[in-house]
Amino acid sequence: MESLFEQLAELSEEERVQRLDVECRDDLELREALEKMFRAMDIEDQFLVSPVKAAPKIVLPQQLGEFELLEEVGRGGMGVVYRARQARLGRTVALKVLSHSVLQTTRQLERFRREARAAARLTHPGIVTIHAEGTVDDVHFFTMEYVAGPSLDDLLRARRHLEKRQWPVESAALEHPAGIAGLIAGVADALQAAHDAGVVHRDVKPSNLLMAPGGMLKLSDFGLVLDQQEASMSYAGEVFGTPHYISPEQAEGRTEEVDRRTDVYSLGVVLYELLTGSRPIEGESAIEVLRGVVEREPRAVRSVNRNAPLDLAIICEVAMARRPSDRYQSAADMAADLRRALHLEPILARPLPLARKMARWVRRNRSSITAASITAMAVIALAMTFREAARRLEIAGLVASVDDYLTMDDREVEELPALRNLSAAVVGLGELTSALSSSDREALEKALRHLDAATERRASRGEEEVLEAVQEPRGLEPWRTPTARIVRGTTVVLEMNEIRRQVGLAELVIEDHADKRWEIDAPGGVVWLQEFDSLTGIPGPAIQMGPSPARFSTPPGHYLVSVRVEDRIVAEFDRIAWVTSDAFRLSPPSVEDERANTDEMVLIEPVPVTYSAEDGTVAHLAGIEFHLAPYWIDKYEVTNGEYAEFVKATGHRPPLLWRDSANWDPTLPKTPANYREDWDELPVVCVMPSDAQAYAEWRGKRLLTYAEWLYAARGPRGRIYPWTDDRTVADYLGNCNQRMVPTPEVTPLLTMYLGAVAPARSHPEAATEDGVYHLLGNVDEINGSLFITDSMEGHFECNPKERFKSGGSWLAGSFKYTLPASHSPIQDGPEFVTHRIGFRCARSQ
Structure with missing residues (x-):
C-alpha cells in the first residue's frame, strides 16, 4: 500500500482518481484506506525532497495589475513566488500566486487567503511583512516583503554539497555555535510574536527561514497556519507540516494537541540540523519519516557531533521532547535559554531524567533485546513489584557503567564520552541512594573519586592550552590571540564544570585570559555583533546578541557592535578586545537622537x-x-x-x-x-x-x-x-x-x-x-x-x-x-x- 500511495502522490487529483479506479477495482477496503490517507495529508506540502514530477508551470502575463513580474524565485505545493516590481511605489516585492493546479475547492482558496490574513497581523523584524492581497483575471495573489538573501535550506545544501570556498558568504554565521544560537534565538523571538497574536506556524523548517541582508533569519510561508482567531479548517486525523520537521502530535494527526509547543519542537529540529549537519529522523519516503517521528528516538546531538556545546545540546533535546509538557512551554523560554548559552550563563533547561532516557533507549533498541533477557525480566517481575524490579535493573545498569569505566586505559578515562557516561551513572546512583546496597555505595564513592580526578586533569589541560595560546609568539598577527585554541581550551573547562556541577563537585576556575565581557545599554534597541576579518578588515556575519541591555562575552578579537531599532541602525561601536582589555560598557546615543540619521x-x-x-x-x-x-x-x-x-x-x-x-x-x-x-x-x-x-x-x-x-x-x-x-x-x-x-x-x-x-x-x-x-x-x-x-x-x-x-x-x-x-x-x-x-x-x- 505504501508503494502505491507514493506513486499516486505524484499525480494530479484527476489522474489519481483514474488510477484508483484501476488499482482498487476489486479492493474497496484498500481504496478507502488510500482515500483516507489523501484526505489526511495535503501531500504537496509534505515532501521535503523535490518531487519527481515538477509542479505545473503557471502561465501568467508579465504584468499582473500594478505589479511587473520579473522572475520566479520559489515554487511549492500551493503556488509560485515571483520577484516583482510595484510601479506605483517604485519598490521590489515578493508576489505569491495561487497555482491553478490546486485551485479546485473553496477550502484551498480559503487556506491561501488565510495565510495572507494571518501573516498580515504580525509585525516583527523577524517575520516577512505582508503588503496586500488581490485577484486579477481569476489569478489570486498576495504581495510581501522581498528578502534578497538565501534561505537557511539553501545555506545547508551549499555546505553539504559544495567546497568551502564556494559557500555563500551568509553561511559563515553557521560555522560557530554562537552564530547558530543567535540565529535560532531570533527565530524563537519571531515565533513568540506570532504565538502572542494567536498564530501557530505549523511548518517551521529551513526553507521557510530567509536570511536577510543584516544577518537575521526571517520567518516566512504561513500557508499551514493555525489561526486561533478563525475557525479551524483541519479535520480530525489530518496531518500538516513537513515530515522531517514535524512534531509527534502532528505526525499522529492529533490536531487538538497542536499549539505553540509544536513550533518549538520544529525549531528544535532546525537547531539539531545546524548543530549536527543531519536531521534527527531520516527515511526513504515521507511515510517512513512520519513513522520514525512517532516511533523512533533521534541520536543525541553530542553523539553525532561531539564538539557541539553541551548547553546547546540540552536546549535542543528539551525543545524536541516527545511530550509537549516536557518541552519549553513557549518560544520565549527557548530564546532566553539560547541567549544564556550565548552569554556563557547557566541555562534553565535540564536534561531529561535518566530513567526516561533509559525507557527511550529500550524503545529504540527493543529489536535487539533477546528472548532470554525478556524471559529473565518477566521472572524478576513476578518475584517482586514492578517498581522494585525496575529500580534494581536501573541500579545494576548504572553500576555496570561504573565498572566499565574503571576498566578503561589511562587515555580513554579522560575522553568526553566516557566522562559523560560516568557522570550519568553517578547522578543516577545518587538519585537512588536509599535503595543502594553496600557494594553499590562503594561503587558510587569510587566513581566520584575517579570523576573528580579525571575532570580536574582534563580541565587543567584545557586551561594550559588557553595560557599557551595567550603567551605564544604571534608573528603573523601580534595583536590577536589564536582564538580557536582559546575557545577549545575554555570549552573543555566549561564542559568539565558542567559534569562536576551535575554530580555536586566544586567547579574549577579558569583564569580570565580569554573571554571579554561586553555590556551594552541602549533602551529600545537590539544588539548585534560582528567580528572583523583579521586580513581583509571586512565585518563578518552579524550575530544577534539580544535586546538591550545586553550582556555577553567574546574571545579576543576586533569587533563591530551595532544597535538596531526595527531595521534602522542607531549606533555602532568598533572595539579591539585584547587579552588585557577591561570589560566594555557602551551606552549609545538615544535611539530617537536626531544625530542618528x-x-x-x-x-x-x-x-x-x-x-x-x-x-x-x-x-x-x-x-x-x-x-x-x-x-x-x-x-x-x-x-x-x-x-x-x-x-x-x-x-x-x-x-x-x-x-x-x-x-x-x-x-x-x-x-x-x-x-x-x-x-x-x-x-x-x-x-x-x-x-x-x-x-x-x-x-x-x-x-x-x-x-x-x-x-x-x-x-x-x-x-x-x-x-x-x-x-x-x-x-x-x-x-x-x-x-x-x-x-x-x-x-x-x-x-x-x-x-x-x-x-x-x-x-x-x-x-x-x-x-x-x-x-x-x-x-x-x-x-x-x-x-x-x-x-x-x-x-x-x-x-x-x-x-x-x-x-x-x-x-x-x-x-x-x-x-x-x-x-x-x-x-x-x-x-x-x-x-x-x-x-x-x-x-x-
Missing part, C-alpha cells in the same frame, strides 16, 4: 570585486574577490564646524591645531569658545584615530573600513582616480596640486593648513560618480581598519595601535598618488597627528 550620506551597494596588485592595491586585498555589505558613507569630510559641535556637547579635547603652542600661530584660540567661524567649512585635522572614533560614535556612526573606503573610491571597475576611468590622465582634479612648504619651525602649522586646505564641499568636478567628495586629495582620512603590512616573506602582520589612513591629502598630485597607492599607517597618540589628516564617517545599512 543619514543626511548628507551616500548609500554604497557593492558588488563582489577583485582589485589587481599591479595597480598598487595593498597586498592583503590584491587578487582576492571580496564582498562588502551595503553601507552609508559621508559625502564630505568631517568639518571643523561639525567637530566643534561635538567638542562643545561632550567636553572632548579640541584638536591640537585649535590650541596654542610655542611653534604655532599666536592668534590660535585656546578653547572652542573662541572658535573662528570662518573655519567651519574646512575639514577638521590634527585629530587622533581615537578622537575620530569618538566623534563618529557620538553621531551614531563609525569609521570606514579601509576596504569600504577603497570601494567607494574605486568602484566596481577599479578606477585609480575618483573622477575618471581613464588611467592615463595627466592632470589631477580637485585639491591635489599643492606644494610642500617650509617646516613648522619656519611656517606655523595653522598658516600651512589655511594656505593649502579646501572647503569640504568644494571641487565637485573631482567627486566620484556616487557623489562622494575629496576621496583623493584635500586631507588624508583615518580609517577604522587595522593597518596590515607585508613581512616580505608571504606573511601579513598588523598592530592594534595602527590604523589605515588614505587619500593622499593636498599633496596627492605632487607625489603622483593614485587611489590604491594612497594609503599609509597612523598611530593613536598626539605625537602622530598632523595638519593634513582628517576623517569621514560611515554607517552600516
Whole structure:
C-alpha cells in the first residue's frame, strides 16, 4: 500500500482518481484506506525532497495589475513566488500566486487567503511583512516583503554539497555555535510574536527561514497556519507540516494537541540540523519519516557531533521532547535559554531524567533485546513489584557503567564520552541512594573519586592550552590571540564544570585570559555583533546578541557592535578586545537622537570585486574577490564646524591645531569658545584615530573600513582616480596640486593648513560618480581598519595601535598618488597627528 500511495502522490487529483479506479477495482477496503490517507495529508506540502514530477508551470502575463513580474524565485505545493516590481511605489516585492493546479475547492482558496490574513497581523523584524492581497483575471495573489538573501535550506545544501570556498558568504554565521544560537534565538523571538497574536506556524523548517541582508533569519510561508482567531479548517486525523520537521502530535494527526509547543519542537529540529549537519529522523519516503517521528528516538546531538556545546545540546533535546509538557512551554523560554548559552550563563533547561532516557533507549533498541533477557525480566517481575524490579535493573545498569569505566586505559578515562557516561551513572546512583546496597555505595564513592580526578586533569589541560595560546609568539598577527585554541581550551573547562556541577563537585576556575565581557545599554534597541576579518578588515556575519541591555562575552578579537531599532541602525561601536582589555560598557546615543540619521550620506551597494596588485592595491586585498555589505558613507569630510559641535556637547579635547603652542600661530584660540567661524567649512585635522572614533560614535556612526573606503573610491571597475576611468590622465582634479612648504619651525602649522586646505564641499568636478567628495586629495582620512603590512616573506602582520589612513591629502598630485597607492599607517597618540589628516564617517545599512 505504501508503494502505491507514493506513486499516486505524484499525480494530479484527476489522474489519481483514474488510477484508483484501476488499482482498487476489486479492493474497496484498500481504496478507502488510500482515500483516507489523501484526505489526511495535503501531500504537496509534505515532501521535503523535490518531487519527481515538477509542479505545473503557471502561465501568467508579465504584468499582473500594478505589479511587473520579473522572475520566479520559489515554487511549492500551493503556488509560485515571483520577484516583482510595484510601479506605483517604485519598490521590489515578493508576489505569491495561487497555482491553478490546486485551485479546485473553496477550502484551498480559503487556506491561501488565510495565510495572507494571518501573516498580515504580525509585525516583527523577524517575520516577512505582508503588503496586500488581490485577484486579477481569476489569478489570486498576495504581495510581501522581498528578502534578497538565501534561505537557511539553501545555506545547508551549499555546505553539504559544495567546497568551502564556494559557500555563500551568509553561511559563515553557521560555522560557530554562537552564530547558530543567535540565529535560532531570533527565530524563537519571531515565533513568540506570532504565538502572542494567536498564530501557530505549523511548518517551521529551513526553507521557510530567509536570511536577510543584516544577518537575521526571517520567518516566512504561513500557508499551514493555525489561526486561533478563525475557525479551524483541519479535520480530525489530518496531518500538516513537513515530515522531517514535524512534531509527534502532528505526525499522529492529533490536531487538538497542536499549539505553540509544536513550533518549538520544529525549531528544535532546525537547531539539531545546524548543530549536527543531519536531521534527527531520516527515511526513504515521507511515510517512513512520519513513522520514525512517532516511533523512533533521534541520536543525541553530542553523539553525532561531539564538539557541539553541551548547553546547546540540552536546549535542543528539551525543545524536541516527545511530550509537549516536557518541552519549553513557549518560544520565549527557548530564546532566553539560547541567549544564556550565548552569554556563557547557566541555562534553565535540564536534561531529561535518566530513567526516561533509559525507557527511550529500550524503545529504540527493543529489536535487539533477546528472548532470554525478556524471559529473565518477566521472572524478576513476578518475584517482586514492578517498581522494585525496575529500580534494581536501573541500579545494576548504572553500576555496570561504573565498572566499565574503571576498566578503561589511562587515555580513554579522560575522553568526553566516557566522562559523560560516568557522570550519568553517578547522578543516577545518587538519585537512588536509599535503595543502594553496600557494594553499590562503594561503587558510587569510587566513581566520584575517579570523576573528580579525571575532570580536574582534563580541565587543567584545557586551561594550559588557553595560557599557551595567550603567551605564544604571534608573528603573523601580534595583536590577536589564536582564538580557536582559546575557545577549545575554555570549552573543555566549561564542559568539565558542567559534569562536576551535575554530580555536586566544586567547579574549577579558569583564569580570565580569554573571554571579554561586553555590556551594552541602549533602551529600545537590539544588539548585534560582528567580528572583523583579521586580513581583509571586512565585518563578518552579524550575530544577534539580544535586546538591550545586553550582556555577553567574546574571545579576543576586533569587533563591530551595532544597535538596531526595527531595521534602522542607531549606533555602532568598533572595539579591539585584547587579552588585557577591561570589560566594555557602551551606552549609545538615544535611539530617537536626531544625530542618528543619514543626511548628507551616500548609500554604497557593492558588488563582489577583485582589485589587481599591479595597480598598487595593498597586498592583503590584491587578487582576492571580496564582498562588502551595503553601507552609508559621508559625502564630505568631517568639518571643523561639525567637530566643534561635538567638542562643545561632550567636553572632548579640541584638536591640537585649535590650541596654542610655542611653534604655532599666536592668534590660535585656546578653547572652542573662541572658535573662528570662518573655519567651519574646512575639514577638521590634527585629530587622533581615537578622537575620530569618538566623534563618529557620538553621531551614531563609525569609521570606514579601509576596504569600504577603497570601494567607494574605486568602484566596481577599479578606477585609480575618483573622477575618471581613464588611467592615463595627466592632470589631477580637485585639491591635489599643492606644494610642500617650509617646516613648522619656519611656517606655523595653522598658516600651512589655511594656505593649502579646501572647503569640504568644494571641487565637485573631482567627486566620484556616487557623489562622494575629496576621496583623493584635500586631507588624508583615518580609517577604522587595522593597518596590515607585508613581512616580505608571504606573511601579513598588523598592530592594534595602527590604523589605515588614505587619500593622499593636498599633496596627492605632487607625489603622483593614485587611489590604491594612497594609503599609509597612523598611530593613536598626539605625537602622530598632523595638519593634513582628517576623517569621514560611515554607517552600516
